[in-house]
Amino acid sequence: MAHDESPKAAGSHPVILQRSSYPEYLRITEILRKETVGGILLLVAASLAIIWANSPFADSYFAIRDFEFGYEPWHLELSVGQWASDGLLAVFFFLVGLELKREFVAGDLRQISRAIVPVAAAFGGVVVPALIYTAVNLSSPETLRGWAIPTATDIAFALAVLAVISSHLPGALRVFLLTLAVVDDLIAIAIIAFFYSEDVKLVFLLWMLLPLGLFAFLAQRLPKFFGSTTRGPWLILLPLGFATWALMHASGVHATVAGVLLGFCVPVLRKRDGKTVPPRPDKPGLAEVLEHRFRPLSTGFAVPVFAFFSAGVAIGGAAGFLSAVTDPVFIGIVLGLVLGKPIGVLLTTFVVTRLTKANLDPDLSWWDLLGVGILAGVGFTVSLLVNDLSFGAGSVHDDHAKVAILSASLLAALLASVVLRARNKRYRRIDEEEKIDSDADGIPDVFEERGH
Template sequence: MSPAPSRPPRLRAVFPVASRAEARRIGEILRKETIGGILLVTFAAVALVWANSPWADSYFALRDTEIGYEPWHLKLPLGDWAADGLLAIFFFLVGLELKREFVAGDLRSARTAVVPVVAAIGGVAVPALLYLAVVGASADEASGWAIPTATDIAFAVAVLALVGSHLPGALRIFLLTLAVVDDLIAIAIIAVFYTDSIDLVPLLLALLTIAVYGVIAQLSRRLFHARPAAAWLILLPIGFVAWALMHASGIHATIAGVLLGFTIPVLHKRADRADDAGPGLAELFEHRFRPLSAGFAVPVFAFFSAGVAIGGVDGLASAAADPVLVGIVVGLVLGKPLGITAATWLVTRIRRIDLDPALRWIDIAGVGVLAGIGFTVSLLVTELSFAAGSGQADHGKVAVLTASVIAALAATMLLGARNRRYRRAARSAGDPAAEMDRASGN
């Protein structure tokens, strides 16, 4: 009797238990993003109420007020300053996080990177296809195909932090890594598909300025480590010039923020690497500037972007009948979890990779539901897809807000139930932290 064929060895688990340093970093991000997510929702709610109040004219007058220097083509409405300018701060942090993940994080290894990368691709492709299936690939509304492909990391992580105190650390790392890759895809989509024309001279000057910025950041790591004000006095003016030139080139100016973030060094110079060297410059900048992004830039953008005049019951009925709204809601609420879960299942089967032993597929599905919170980037893509003030643009924004709320509530229920199960399991195992939770009434 011939021996049974041996089963091919499986690779190591996806996102095994993280190191203490990585766990502390993830926890720090979770705490900051919780506050940022609350501010984001608050500012968006204020804008929505104001835009539908008897004083709506004052809101739109404020949003359309133009300021800036006309000779440099920078006399823009406040709404555009928020979308093009303030969001560049958000995308600068995205650039920092992307580089850190590729240089020193989970994406530096092909074995751990393949799953979140494929999951993010699935979470982009399926919502886009569902949107096109609803509106029709040849219709005018098809230009909004990218709206349901984005994930708002601030909002999503805020929800996870509020309901996921006992969820496995591997699940949190999976969400963050997935969102980072999702942001990278969104950046590529904005740069490639939402650029009508390119002026090469400003673009080349912008790239040259970014290169100068990077050289200074690389050569002056110790200075920027020791003196926080030096970044404001030296790097900020250069970064603003790069942003203005990118804006003049025709490419969306937020791309400048990403490229500037890519230039910041992640690791110390070889001579400075020691156990007590502290965090690298990219991590230090992320720590310093994230409050500016989460506490000001993104909420202000949400305030100027989320203000949509719904028009009462008739307006809601009109929006609900618009294929744009249906396509976005279907893409975010159904397409995101379907694409992420299916892509994760497929790649783990093909590559013979096990999930972390602490995870279940329902947890992955919960992250997929959570990723359906589009908000910031989806609102930005809505503004890039349709003419400002058009019915499609307004309906698109209503759809993004509606889908994000539905996804947040659904994820809260699903992951909240999973969190309670993990908490009971921890108590049964005699986890001291769970005992402290029980004593405090949590």
């Protein structure tokens, strides 16, 4: 494997999916480590929910999920399941917004040449599954409403699978999957905002702009007075964030949209000597501090609790499963996630390379992208959320869709594992042959050879 290729190698054509910079490599590795734990907790929570929902004690599970509490004058008298999907997932989407802004403002993806492929692949991975689902359910207006269910990729689940099998896979694949999944979820939240928001109350939406604007203003100013690492800024910002969320929920727009907007408001760059500079490891900015504090809450509690109250479905034995697999909802979701995702990701990436006359990085193969494309079909968390919005908890199609989401996500994870494990063995042999090491500066030679 040659590591001395320049970004304009192979006849001065641009190269896509190049090796990331070393700081970006370290950051992605850290995220993978955290998301691996989150993915395991996600699977445990979903498994417990399915077991409980199909046990003799199933009534107690659904009683807890449907138990309502809250304050009605603020439109916040919700069931436990709704608090999990509307409230806890807002934390998850806050981190999605934060991560996406960080990537495009201070990360490697601030370069259009690096961003265009994963962003385009994310759109392809949304459009093709939606078209497949629509084609399957075109004759049924009742089920057509679920067209967006197979469009999302579960970040925690997918990254957990990748982390388990990717001991030697190139870091560029990890960055590609993470970016694709984050953009994918951002598209999903935009779909939720525009297509799954009902009876929008403009008054509450306008009032929501007040705490959101104040949050954005103070997020820029407070670190100058308190410092980013102290509790001052985020303790002041937290009530404003909750007010934004509550007013967004009262407006009729799904409250998780507030999480993304709040994430976009957090500054990524910091000022030094009148210039904006990226944060350093020894001097983290507010974005890094909030990410450090909220990611454990998201991966360790918010997402697993949501999965626990959303994945519970009474299958009803063999007869119930047979009824589910013959439902066009089930067929559309499984085909959309397992086939539509890799087709959309690969097709879009191929088209972009042809239009830009770009070449795939010589370190990678199209088989690698196929494996990542299949893995993108793990559409767990956000797919469950869109399903609840599409059919309503407890309906027949809702239950069948949950069975489809669980089945398709598991199948996609298994198929991706087969492909990526084979690729991982190949890269392990290459690493052993090259014996990549580090100099005294601690930076692996392979990053220095390309000026990273």
